[in-house]
Amino acid sequence: xxxxxxxxxxxxxPSLLGLLVLTFVLMRVVPSxxxxxxxxxxxxxxxxxxxxxxxxxxxxxxxQFVIYLxxxxxxxxxxxxxxxxxxxxxxxxxxxxxxxxxxxxLLLAALIGIPLGTLAAVWHNSPLDHAIRMLTVAGLAxxxxxxxxxxxxxxxxxLGWLPLRGRLASTxxxxxxxxxxxLVDSLLAGRFxxxxxxxxxxxxxAFTLAVPGIxxxxxxxxxxxxxxxxxxxxxxxxxxxxxxxRLVAIYVLRNSVVAAVTQIGxxxxxxxxxxxxxxxxxxWPGIGSYAVTAILNLDYNAILAVTLTVGIIYAxxxxxxDLAHGLIDPRVAEQM
Amino acid sequence: MSQPILTxxxxxxxxxxxxxxxxxxxxxxxxIPRGRIVGVVGESGCGKxxxxxxxxxxxxxxxxxxxGTLSFEGRDLRALSGAELSRDIRGSAIGFxxxxxxxxxxxxxxxxxxxxxxxxxxxxxxxxxxSDKRTHLIGLLRAVQIPDPADALERYPHQFSGGQxxxxxxxxxxxxxxxxxxxxxxxxxxxxxTQMQILDLLKRLVAERALSMLFVTHDFGVVAQLCxxxxxxxxxxxxxxxxxxxxxxxxxxxxxxxxxxCHPDRAEDLVxxxxxxxxPRDPPPxxxxxxxxxxxxxECTRLPPTAADGARRVACWLHAAS
Numbered sequence: 001x002x003x004x005x006x007x008x009x010x011x012x013x014p015s016l017l018g019l020l021v022l023t024f025v026l027m028r029v030v031p032s033x034x035x036x037x038x039x040x041x042x043x044x045x046x047x048x049x050x051x052x053x054x055x056x057x058x059x060x061x062x063x064q065f066v067i068y069l070x071x072x073x074x075x076x077x078x079x080x081x082x083x084x085x086x087x088x089x090x091x092x093x094x095x096x097x098x099x100x101x102x103x104x105x106l107l108l109a110a111l112i113g114i115p116l117g118t119l120a121a122v123w124h125n126s127p128l129d130h131a132i133r134m135l136t137v138a139g140l141a142x143x144x145x146x147x148x149x150x151x152x153x154x155x156x157x158x159l160g161w162l163p164l165r166g167r168l169a170s171t172x173x174x175x176x177x178x179x180x181x182x183l184v185d186s187l188l189a190g191r192f193x194x195x196x197x198x199x200x201x202x203x204x205x206a207f208t209l210a211v212p213g214i215x216x217x218x219x220x221x222x223x224x225x226x227x228x229x230x231x232x233x234x235x236x237x238x239x240x241x242x243x244x245x246r247l248v249a250i251y252v253l254r255n256s257v258v259a260a261v262t263q264i265g266x267x268x269x270x271x272x273x274x275x276x277x278x279x280x281x282x283x284w285p286g287i288g289s290y291a292v293t294a295i296l297n298l299d300y301n302a303i304l305a306v307t308l309t310v311g312i313i314y315a316x317x318x319x320x321x322d323l324a325h326g327l328i329d330p331r332v333a334e335q336m
Numbered sequence: 337m338s339q340p341i342l343t344x345x346x347x348x349x350x351x352x353x354x355x356x357x358x359x360x361x362x363x364x365x366x367x368i369p370r371g372r373i374v375g376v377v378g379e380s381g382c383g384k385x386x387x388x389x390x391x392x393x394x395x396x397x398x399x400x401x402x403x404g405t406l407s408f409e410g411r412d413l414r415a416l417s418g419a420e421l422s423r424d425i426r427g428s429a430i431g432f433x434x435x436x437x438x439x440x441x442x443x444x445x446x447x448x449x450x451x452x453x454x455x456x457x458x459x460x461x462x463x464x465x466x467s468d469k470r471t472h473l474i475g476l477l478r479a480v481q482i483p484d485p486a487d488a489l490e491r492y493p494h495q496f497s498g499g500q501x502x503x504x505x506x507x508x509x510x511x512x513x514x515x516x517x518x519x520x521x522x523x524x525x526x527x528x529x530t531q532m533q534i535l536d537l538l539k540r541l542v543a544e545r546a547l548s549m550l551f552v553t554h555d556f557g558v559v560a561q562l563c564x565x566x567x568x569x570x571x572x573x574x575x576x577x578x579x580x581x582x583x584x585x586x587x588x589x590x591x592x593x594x595x596x597x598c599h600p601d602r603a604e605d606l607v608x609x610x611x612x613x614x615x616p617r618d619p620p621p622x623x624x625x626x627x628x629x630x631x632x633x634x635e636c637t638r639l640p641p642t643a644a645d646g647a648r649r650v651a652c653w654l655h656a657a658s
Contacts, residue, residue, distance in 0.1 A: 239434065330443075331444075
């Protein structure tokens with residue numbers, strides 16, 4: 001198990017390096033001048049040149065990259081030219097917000113998607129199945145930014161049930177920072193009012209993000225359950241009188257969610273990328289919002305750090321997915 | 337004479353498919369006296385599995401019992417609801433031993449979990465608590481000769497050999513103290529030595545626990561070793577039944593005779609039966625064996641009456657009382 005973890009973690013390193021090279025090169029080939037952008041519209045050519053030298057933009061690309069890697073090895077992600085703060089500090093603030101949001105979205109997707117898929121499989125080809133299938137197609141097809149705005153119009157503007165945007169009401173102060181996750185920190189501080197408020201702010205963005213995930217998980221669960229129902233052991237379990245509901249909900253489902261769990265890992269990539277738009281619309285102070293600001297301002301250090309962070313999160317999630325497979329199936333665990 | 341534990345009379349089951357209904361079972365008669373092991377013998381596709389499903393009440397949704405009676409300890413099984421069958425019959429009054437021990441156990445749950453689930457929701461005297469049930473299971477695993485039974489409950493199916501898995505499944509069949517065991521070719525997936533051990537075990541368990549057993553197989557060798565009585569079925573019809581020794585020595589029905597002749601242990605010259613089992617979708621009228629029968633007569637296109645001679649029954653015009 002430990003060997004498995006170490007091996008998988010080491011395998012991640014080359015991927016991350018490749019990811020960095022790619023991002024680094026792509027940023028430099030876009031036809032824009034970061035020094036000019038930094039210096040402002042009124043700057044003279046000389047001022048721009050000074051900035052270029054100050055930030056090392058005048059050096060050859062490979063040299064810039066090696067310098068960057070050297071800094072990174074010392075744990076220095078550089079200064080954000082936009083916020084003027086260390087990038088690591090910015091990320092440290094934005095990351096928990098995104099983790100809270102995407103984790104809740106995944107949780108919602110699994111909690112809604114798995115039962116939906118199971119119901120569709122148990123009553124396959126029934127009107128219920130067709131209805132669920134239509135819902136899942138719609139869920140995959142709908143654009144996140146459109147759904148976000150529609151939800152805001154309905155629940156925040158019309159009905160007034162949920163706050164329009166943000167992570168916490170502006171009249172409230174955040175709970176003491178322990179994990180950076182407001183839901184966790186507010187409970188640790190015993191502040192249930194903060195917990196409720198944070199939850200109400202989380203509801204719409206998390207649901208918006210979860211919708212494609214619900215659809216994907218429901219489809220894979222449906223297929224998995226249908227396949228498992230054909231297995232001999234299900235016929236046996238029926239023949240020895242397992243209660244039908246428990247048979248499906250426990251004994252069939254555990255064999256059926258492997259494909260859906262794999263999807264959760266892959267989904268996470270899609271989730272992070274749609275978080276960029278969703279965080280922007282709901283004004284959620286996460287990595288997505290930070291990335292948008294960084295890109296619009298050609299904030300190289302910030303962009304690289306975001307890329308790296310997202311890459312690491314993605315790798316960690318997929319290692320967790322592999323571990324989850326081991327928890328589901330003892331035969332997989334033995335091979336780890 | 338005491339009432340038989342299971343009686344099946346004139347059972348007809350049809351399965352609706354895309355190309356119309358197929359009568360998979362047409363005229364099945366079967367009696368299992370208490371304390372006896374009855375072997376149901378027939379070729380693949382003759383309806384053996386459907387018969388088991390009908391008895392356990394797990395026919396697929398597109399199948400229907402058209403006529404006939406299924407009576408277990410005097411209770412009409414056809415009158416029971418799905419919930420009653422699931423709670424009172426399957427796995428509890430009637431224990432089931434499946435065909436393939438490699439596929440029948442759920443790969444991702446511990447043996448103990450799976451065996452305890454069989455006992456769940458059933459009232460078993462003296463086995464109220466979870467630890468009572470566990471002790472009961474350990475006793476059963478010991479009875480089926482699983483080494484280190486307490487440890488076995490914590491292990492997963494893939495950690496056992498085929499023969500051990502079949503023993504575990506036999507323990508599962510016994511978990512709720514059934515009166516009848518139904519076994520669906522439980523030894524075909526095993527090698528010959530293991531097969532013999534499992535048959536001996538079953539025979540001993542049935543005798544020790546005063547059980548009765550319905551044992552389905554295509555193998556006369558297995559029947560000869562294990563069963564007190566035989567019921568031979570062909571294409572969904574019972575053709576002949578009676579005490580094992582009598583039938584093996586002097587089969588009345590031409591099909592039984594040919595089938596016994598097919599068994600490599602008994603045939604001097606291995607003779608097959610010309611032709612093939614008819615499709616249940618378009619079966620021949622009357623005795624379904626008559627197109628392949630070397631002794632067919634004009635009246636074979638009508639269903640033959642069942643002639644009784646002591647414990648023996650045969651459904652053939654050759655033996656019809658004139």
